[in-house]
Amino acid sequence: MSQIVKISSLEKITHDVLKVQFEKPNEYSFIPGQAADISFNEPEWSDKLSCFTFTSLPEENYLEFTIKTYPSRKRVTNKFLSANVGDELLLNDPFGDIKSHGEGFFIAGGAGITPFIAILKVLEMNGEIGNSKLIFANKTAKDIIAKDYFDKILGKNFINVLSDEWVEGYEHGYINNEIIKKYVQEDTPNYYLCGPPPMMESVIKSLNSIGIKESQIIKESY
Secondary structure, eight states: OOOOEEEOOOOOEEEEEEEEEEEEETTTOOTTTTEEEESSTTTTTTTTTTTBBBOSSSTSSEEEEEOOOOOTSSSSHHHGGGOOOOOEEEEEEOSSSOOOOOOOOOEGGGGHHOOOOHHHHHOOOOOOOOTOOEEEEEEGGGGGGTTHHHHHHGGGGEEEESOOOTTSSSSSSHHHHHHHHHHOOOOOOOOEEEEEEHHHHHHHHHHHTTTTGGGGGEOOOO
């Protein structure tokens, strides 16, 4: 069931990523890591739903999405580029299988980082970051979402992989067997994975090849 909410703030946090906050309906709840389908409450947009992950926490009095925009796509992400505070959105019920199972080895590609923003916020808040690591794949350094936050909470355990440029201190190329073996620890209980399907398939094969069981991998099933 859709609910109508209004945009309360819009902030550009990278060259193509927006942080959007809006009203939180009464009794609306979700689990960190989940997502919801949303669109704009306009006749030509009401049936054009796109899925976005919450990057706020359930106890906060607002809802927040961190949205990577794609100007070439005539979809909801593109519509946000011309949105304004006060615009009405259609918000649907939350869904998704990614949720916190405690500290772990996080692997994300591009916009696939968004469920991990909320999960790592929860771990930080509860003092449970532990020895969690994040490997984050992007094209260039300017594409890295929430870099300062991850630097702060993870330090040396925040590993960036860039495919399109060389940056000192960063890995270059794609997340592969070599990079995973370099950073994985045998006693890591949980492996969180989110990104484009080809990347996820490749990473799962790499994890399986070093003995990581499917039951240890937390990913979306839809």
